[in-house]
Amino acid sequence: MASTSFSAPQVNGTTGRAEPAGTTLRRLREHLGPLVLHVECAPQSEDVVIGRQVIHDLCEPVPPLADGVLLVVGGAPDRENCLDAIRQAGAARYSAVVVKARGRDLATAAAAARTAGVALLVAPDDMPWRHFDALVTAATSASGPARDTYSTVGAGDLFSLANAIAYQVGGAVTIEDPLGHVLAYSNLPHQEIDEIRRQGILGRQTPDRPTNLDEYQRVIRADRPVRFDMPDTQHINRLAVAVRAGPQLLGILWALDGVPPLGEGAAAALEEAAKVAALHLLRARSHRDPDRWSRGEALASLLDGAVSGRTAAAQLGIAEDTSTTVVAFAQGAPEEMPGLGGARIVDMVGLYCEAWHPQALCTTTGGLVYALLPTRTDPGAEGRVVKFAGNVVSTVRRTAGLDLLAGIGVPAARLDEVPAGRRTADRVLRALAGDPQGPVVATVADVRSRVTLMELTERGAPSVDLPPGPVQRIIAHDAEHSTTYGQSLLAYLDAFGEAIPAAARLAVHENTLRYRIRRIQELFEVDLDDPDTRLVVWLQLRLHRITG
Structure with missing residues (x-):
């Protein structure tokens, strides 16, 4: 008898509900959280499968895309062109339509969405559409439902990873790339966040503050987590650690020490999380492009x-x-x-x-x-x-x-x-x-x-074994006695033996330079009247200066 293979449905660990294969609206909402995504209505339930996004121009017809997510850019939710887009999305079998409220009443749009059989989602007014699109892409490309242990986080699933780290560390977590771009963030409902993190999520970039450079320097230079006690009482204290693969900086993990407060083992847990995050960031980097x-x-x-x-x-x-x-x-x-x-x-x-x-x-x-x-x-x-x-x-x-x-x-x-x-x-x-x-x-x-x-x-040293010459003795003397004979002689030769321009370059009097040249010839037996000697001495001094 021929065997038939099948995959068991995934089970939501919170509700016990079996989830269909692929990303669902419920999982998207759980990943992004209420700060980024509000579900106004879901006539087909939140278990509908979410496909890829389509950024829609209201002047164009809605393209067919089963299970798609239509981003209605530039429209007011109570205007006829937006309502028509919702109806077209239902006819084209989209799973959801996303709008921005912009202070308008959503009742008419929600009624149209229920009639059309599509979910109506609301994005924040102050989040650019390109950022919202990128967040949805990251969340829908995750490989499995959010879990609380690292072993069950899918490779490159940064949102589930952020939740798992937040669970282990005990505070809200963000994962950033080396440029301060927010790649993912945790969304455990009992963990407090502040305005800095809110702005970072909405703008997908750490907000600019006077202390940013110093804070990032401390984290990147440290080999273990760094704590920041925030001077502003409206901001929550933080732990941060750099994520590396060998010497390569991959990103930074930030954990908030809010409500509930971090425990004694939070720093150790965050340090361990950085090792796990390195593998996920490498995988996510290769998967993105x-x-x-x-x-x-x-x-x-x-x-x-x-x-x-x-x-x-x-x-x-x-x-x-x-x-x-x-x-x-x-x-x-x-x-x-x-x-x-x-x-x-x-x-x-x-x-x-x-x-x-x-x-x-x-x-x-x-x-x-x-x-x-x-x-x-x-x-x-x-x-x-x-x-x-x-x-x-x-x-x-x-x-x-x-x-x-x-x-x-x-x-x-x-x-x-x-x-x-x-x-x-x-x-x-x-x-x-x-x-x-x-x-x-x-x-x-x-x-x-x-x-x-x-x-x-x-090309290397000459093939003949030669004893140290005048230049080597000059260099050794300068190193031992903190003199500048080598620098002075090189400047003199660079100036074709003209003391005045050479002295100006050295910022000394010309007579001082002439005295140094006489002392060099006496101490180190350098015959500067010989053209071959001048060439060799100049060349060796120049090479020494270049190679340092």
């Missing part, structure tokens, strides 16, 4: 030279003979909030890549952010890439307060040449980092001499 994630991984492999141009072409959807240019980005100063700056840079580079070309890509590898830009071969191509990099650098500085350097590699005629372009871009970045007074965006032509010196350094 699996194609973009996989292409980013493929680009990283191409930049590293781990795959051939032909393989990369198939993975990236780019022709193998596409002409491209690699731009490498790095922070110009140590990061105040490790991981946070990198996330902001990736977001910004990604936005500019999308504006540049449909096939432009960005990824992060080796602590740097890379953009791969399809480019033409006309004379103005390099200038356009320089402008692209300059726009990214200036925007990141303006919006995030981060100093950025951009190194532009040599153009690659084929994808096989991309790793060489990446290596050139890396060298340009290193050259920029070694010159604090120099530009922040450069091509290899702009810093060719410094890149050449770096390449000489990378």
Whole structure:
């Protein structure tokens, strides 16, 4: 006899009611909570299955979509065009229609929804539609009903995870990405929230407050949960912990210490929750845009030279003979909030890549952010890439307060040449980092001499075993006695032996510099009259300065 497979219905742990497969209106309401979603009426009960959302223009007919959720944007619920949309949604077998009340009476719309057989849902007036749409998408993509233990939370189901963490920790929880975007939040009815959290949920972004930067710095730098006692009595005290996968910052967990208060084990529970959340955030990240994630991984492999141009072409959807240019980005100063700056840079580079070309890509590898830009071969191509990099650098500085350097590699005629372009871009970045007074965006032509010196350094020491020479003795003497002989000699040689400009660069009197040069020749037996000696001494001092 042939066997027949079937799936048992899921059971709601609160009511004991069997739930149909898929996301139901009841589960959506439980996930989002009354702050985000109000069910005005549900003529088919709250157990109806919720499908995907459709953002509806009242000037257009409602498209057919069984089980869909129609977001009626821009309409007043008591106007005829909105009522007609509700009727059309019922005829097209939608599960629900979402409106904003905007101070209007909902009775007429609710009556139309009951007649049409669709649920009427109400979104907050002060929440942007795109945020509401994103929250519904996140909630409906969750894999199972909310539970109170980590083992039964579906992979990437951040709303159920937030509820499970809130249950374990004892206070309301939000899960944020490194940029402060609210990814999910708990909705246990007995746990208190405050206005900061309310605004964060409605705007899907932590509200801007003067103490934000300091608070985030403390959390990200700490290796365990951090407590914040809020000075304003209207705000609830908080515990927060960073969520990491190795050194990579994935997000932050916030728990409110309100009513009921957190217990003694709350910090330990939140620390344990961060380990669980890391796996879910990684899974959710890949699920949100699996194609973009996989292409980013493929680009990283191409930049590293781990795959051939032909393989990369198939993975990236780019022709193998596409002409491209690699731009490498790095922070110009140590990061105040490790991981946070990198996330902001990736977001910004990604936005500019999308504006540049449909096939432009960005990824992060080796602590740097890379953009791969399809480019033409006309004379103005390099200038356009320089402008692209300059726009990214200036925007990141303006919006995030981060100093950025951009190194532009040599153009690659084929994808096989991309790793060489990446290596050139890396060298340009290193050259920029070694010159604090120099530009922040450069091509290899702009810093060719410094890149050449770096390449000489990378080739290693001479093959002949030589004893320490004058330059090594000068460097050792400066380190031991805190003198500046090496700096003074380099400035003198940079100025072609002219004491006046060299002294001005060092901010000393010219006679002081002349005295130092005489002492250097006496102490270290340096013959500056010999052209070969001048060349070798200058070269060694320059290389020492570059390599630090």
